[in-house]
Amino acid sequence: MRLAAHLHEQGELPSAFVVVSEEEDPQGIPPDGPVDAEVRSTDAGTKGQVLLRAQVVRAARGEILHVLGGTGSYDNGTTVADLADLLRGSVDKKAKRYPPVEMSKIHLVLEALDHQAPVSAQPVVDQFRLHHAGNVKSKGFIAIWLVGPTEIYRLDE
Known part of the structure; x- marks a missing residue:
């Protein structure tokens, strides 16, 4: 998702994150609710935390x-x-x-x-x-x- 990269460049997302969509979910956990994609943290202390829902x-x-x-x-x-x-x-x-x-x-x-x-x-x-x-x-x-x-x-x- 280009928006995630943009927000990262603006300093609004941490350096370690993954974009998860219903089509390709590396952890087997699809986005929750009426969203097509989620941005989740991959930092050690916050791994899996949802940073953005879109x-x-x-x-x-x-x-x-x-x-x-x-x-x-x-x-x-x-x-x-x-x-x-x-x-x-x-x-x-x-x-x-x-x-x-x-x-x-x-x-x-x-x-x-x-x-x-x-x-x-x-x-x-x-x-x-x-x-x-x-x-x-x-x-x-x-x-x-x-x-x-x-x-x-x-x-x-």
């Missing part, structure tokens, strides 16, 4: 291709506001699926890789933060992240 979802999965005319291009008149609204829709959709007590324990990770790269452009992130950050922060996730091909942004601040 729900990973594609940012605006099918909608982004529709809005961009199936081409991945802005040429059809799509605005940065349109793309920011799509990201907001992804957050809203996930927020409706979980009770607040669950959301308060997880990071929401919007993955914007490959053909979805336009949503991770800085102007889209700026537009999102300006118009939607306060609303999505009130949803109750620990944090909401946008992970693009080369960049990672926290959207709820």
